[in-house]
Amino acid sequence: MPERHDWNNEIRRRLAGLHLAPAREAEIVDEWTQHLEESYEELRAEGATDDEARRAVLVTLSIPELAGDRRDFAPPGAAGSGNIGADLLQDLRYAARNLRKSPAFAVFVILTLALGIGANTTVFTVINTVLLNPLPIKGASQLVAVDTLATGTALRSGQLLPVSYLNLEDLRDKNQVFTNLAGYTPLMPLTLTTAAGSERIFAELVTANYFETLGLRPVMGRFFVPEEDRTPGAHAVIVIGYGAWQQRLGGAADVIGCTMRINGLVFTIAGVAPEGFKGVNAIFGPDIWVPAMMAEQLLPAQLRNALRERGEVFFHGAARLKPGVSMRLAEANLKTIAAGLEKEYPDANRGHTIALRSLAEAAQGDTRQSALFGGIVLMAIVGLVLLIACSNVANLLLARAAGRRQEIAVRLALGAGRGRLIRQLLTESSLLGVLSGAVGLILADAGCRLLWSARPVEVAQNFVDLKMDAHVFVFALVVSLITGLLFGLVPALQSSRAEVVEALKEETRTAGRSRRRITFANALLVGQVALSLVSLITAALFFRSIQRAYMIDPGFQTDRLAIFMMNPGQAGYGRARTEQFYRDVRTQVSAMPGIASVSWSSNLPLWARLSRGILIEGQTPQRQSDTVTAVVDTIDLSYFETTGIALTRGRDFTDMDRDGSLPAAIVNETMAAKYWPNQDPLGKRFRFSGDKFLRQIVGVVKTANYQSLNEAPQPAVYLPLRQNFSDSMILHVRTERDPAGVLTAVQREVRAIDSHLDVTDVRTGRKIIDQALFSARIGVGLLGVFGLLALGLASVGLYGILAYSVNQRRHEIGVRMSLGADQSRVLWMVLRQGMMLVVTGIIVGLVVSFLIDRALSKLLYGVSATDPVSLAGASLTLLTVAALACYLPARGASRVDPLVALREG
């Protein structure tokens, strides 16, 4: 008697070309099998032999007629059918049913993957916002940044500098390649006075065509008009940023025409900038924009001639290319104009030409390289996290596939093709992937909020908004689908290879997992351990690196430092009154208990914005360019004592360095070494471009950091306050103990001296460093979280696979124990099995991270990529957690009751 599935297989072979939906196919097979079976039985009853009858029946099946039109085979009422779309729908339904049947499995998988996808999407959102799409502006590809390029032997040769206002005007008027050329300054901290007190806000001075050049429209009101670009000081109007409008003004609908008191001046709000626009800044933007013509009213005294002095490079250029003009062509045009300007104004423009780059690149500023590299590292790490999550799920699927062998074998026996089966299994894993992607998006949204909540509250609205735009959704979808394929493919291939007969006969579940599958699962585990070690090591390296960064000497002391910004000029004080105020504050505050010394300086620590061109006496500027620029800081007496900057030669300023006496200057060692190599710089003279008089060097101090923590040493010039009046200064206070304790006392003292003056921007030295390292801290925080996530996932995976294998081996363990193996031996056996994998994984991980992390050394502050503390720390952490993950199943194994286990077997 032929077995029934003979008919089945024959029928399925006939139907194979029709690609029917599995359920429909099964129904048809069923019906035809009945038919053939009855024919067969009838033939046998009529006396045919088994062979004859079978052959006759099969022959009727091989008649090709009428079997061709697949549409006939569709189930009645089904739309279309049998095609791939219908199959997919069918598969999806089947998959959804399967997942509903095992909700715990589905939830575990979705959560695991969602963590991985969420981490990836969070990082991608940041990268998308900051790196890929930093300017939320239409037609941003037509926008270019216009910078001064120092060439030849100029001090900052090869560096991009801003452009002076006068040069910018000439470039705007003479070029033939831009439809518009606008200028904007770096962020300026200003003081906003409200009924509640005063606060610091950030502003950019911009030319009137700034918004028009960028192609923006106001949310409300208007932007600046050409008239506001003509008369200095005449138009006290501002455009307020969307964030500042919402945060500071509560998004009031009637803000247009309202006034704000900024630096003591009353400004009228003319318009509101569009949401999300933070200026040409990838991360941190201004609260307000002010017409450049207001420079004199708003800038500190030493920057006031920014509109009149051609050597004062203070504006960034932003231009829109005419249609059809390439950046290269435009640059050639501007270089020609720049050459003309250099000839016409050699003092200011010597060695300076113009360079263009995309405005998006300019928006990323100096941090572009490290941000890019940091982005890649973070992306790689979250990639590892996702891989670990995938391999966890793959292992789980393999274990589950063992349980589904019967189901799969039945489907194979019923003639389902292997390809069809793999497709079904992959549909299942893709469905899981997409569901996880949806949850992952929610996690990513939460992640972004959490991440951005780390922004300092007072400037939160200045930060760019993390936007989950279409790019992010596409990214999440693609990652989810790839994830589904990644964790689903191998288990699908493996389980669809089920040996039909063996599986169908199989009654016990113990044999469900073949040796090959165990091996594959083990390989996955080793990989997981290795990957999580790599991410842990990376996190550890960056953690150590930021620790070191806090120890990097910025050149000034930060432990006992507090700063207080004050703007007497903005309060309408004249020079005499301001100078008196400076003196009073210094005397009174230094007499306060706990204060070691006090001084004034025009620069905020790590926020030096003023660089000036310098001409050195006796060094004729004919050779290419000897135009030097240096950071300029106006300081009061005992500044170096207060900030802890060491004086290495000559003297500090004294009370005698005042108006009428010899103009004095102190330079830093970098400046001295560069311009007076092997000479005594004391007594040498120089003048600032634009100045008529020479200044004499009376002292040399150690070089500090002026603009950022990782800047290259740059020349700096200190000028005595008494010879170089400034009406906006920052009080520096050196304390005897923790400076946080004196912040309010000092402010109270200042208010006692003059109740009309507001103290803005109060910070401790520690806070200054914190803020300088803000993005680094965010990065390390993320790496730490991802490292722990990787560790957690890998441990769960390790635990899961060991627990599973212990369960599978209960019988064997029972036998061993009944033959005399004691508990500790069984414990050790299982523990060893797990720890072998862990140790292998650690070795692989160490090798991999050794290879990878060398590429990271660029991003590390003072830590080598093979830092033994990081390597050992990460390995030990992993080893400990993994040991625990192995110990629990091992203990379970050692408690197996041999009697029970044997009876089960």
Added chain:
Amino acid sequence: MESPYMEMPNDREWKKGSAELLILSLLADQPRHGYDICKLIEARSDGALRFHVTSLYPLLYRLEKHGWIQGRWVEKSGQRRRRYYRLTPQGHKALAQQRQSWQEFVGAVGRITGIEYA
């Protein structure tokens, strides 16, 4: 070896035109399953017409799709599970129509060829 159950090759054309009519006619009085339909056609045509799995079922599915017949799995105790087809009201209409046009067709052919239609 030639099978005694091999079908005559030339009745393929026959069926194309008339098969639907045959099946609808057989289902007119009672629901039947595929094997039953097959046997009836063979018996009533004295073996001249013969349907097989690959020809009968696609036809049944097509009729089902048209909504003329409806299939239903029936399980009777002691018997195998079978799919019975019955004529729908639409099927009855279609049958009446086909019967008529068949008659007209055969009549026309008869008049032309001079074969008397019984």
